Amino acid sequence: MATSYFNLELFLSLTKKSQRAVDKIKPSRMQNQNRYSPCPCDSKSPYDKCCRPYHQGLPAPTALALMRSRYCAYALGLVDYIIKTTHGQNPAAQGDHSAWRNDLLRFCEQTDFDGLKILQFEEGKSQSSVAFTAYLRQAGGDSRFSEKSLFRKEGGQWLYLSGEFLDK
Ligand SMILES: [Zn+2]
Numbered sequence: 001m002a003t004s005y006f007n008l009e010l011f012l013s014l015t016k017k018s019q020r021a022v023d024k025i026k027p028s029r030m031q032n033q034n035r036y037s038p039c040p041c042d043s044k045s046p047y048d049k050c051c052r053p054y055h056q057g058l059p060a061p062t063a064l065a066l067m068r069s070r071y072c073a074y075a076l077g078l079v080d081y082i083i084k085t086t087h088g089q090n091p092a093a094q095g096d097h098s099a100w101r102n103d104l105l106r107f108c109e110q111t112d113f114d115g116l117k118i119l120q121f122e123e124g125k126s127q128s129s130v131a132f133t134a135y136l137r138q139a140g141g142d143s144r145f146s147e148k149s150l151f152r153k154e155g156g157q158w159l160y161l162s163g164e165f166l167d168k
Contacts, residue, residue, distance in 0.1 A: 029108075030076045040075035041068040042116040055081055059158070063128035063151035064121045066158040071134060075113035079104040087152055087159040112137040119146065119166075126153045131166060 033040070039050035051072040060066035066085060073081040079101055086093045092100050114135040122129045128151045136143040146166040151158050 030078060033076055039068075039072060040113060041072040043068060047072075059156060060085075062121075062123065063153075063158045064118065064123075064130055066151060066160070067118075067130040067132065067149060068116065070160060071113070071116050071132075074108055074111070077105070077108040079108060085157075085159055087154070087161040090161060110138055111143070120148075127151065127161075128153075128158070 033047060035048040035052055036046050039045050039047040039052075041051050043050050051069040054060045054065065054069040055073060055076075055078055060069055070082060070085055073079075073085075082104055083093075083097065083101060088094070114137060116135070117133045118130065119133060120129075120131040129148055130151065131146065131148040133144060133146045136145070147163045148166055149163040150161045152161045153159070
């Protein structure tokens with residue numbers, strides 16, 4: 001069973017070919033996101049009425065809302081939100097956090113986030129799953145992938161636990 005960290009392995013294999021220093025990374029795309037513009041999670045709602053409240057600290061009410069807000073955070077380069085909403089048992093959360101943060105920054109910087117399609121949402125009381133296709137481009141190439149993500153609720157907060165790739 002292949003595990004994934006939002007396609008981070010693919011990204012890392014790409015960046016090994018063209019290693020870039022973290023200090024060359026442009027500022028977060030957050031600067032360009034108007035709160036009244038469509039939300040980058042592809043919901044067709046304004047960012048202000050969609051993922052922004054979660055990025056500002058409101059707990060996402062469902063694993064699906066958390067999943068969308070994490071995709072949106074990737075698109076906007078809000079890497080601290082990604083880290084904050086990852087379960088402590090996820091392998092990435094158990095390693096060096098500053099290296100992880102840098103990897104996330106590079107991933108966000110070198111990826112275009114074209115859209116999100118939710119395939120399935122299985123809701124449970126303390127564990128839920130969301131299957132989705134993320135439409136990404138990296139180095140000009142199509143890097144779309146489908147994943148089934150597992151979420152667990154801890155202390156009233158939904159957190160991303162793990163994911164596995166789905167056949168396209
Ligand atoms: Zn959204």
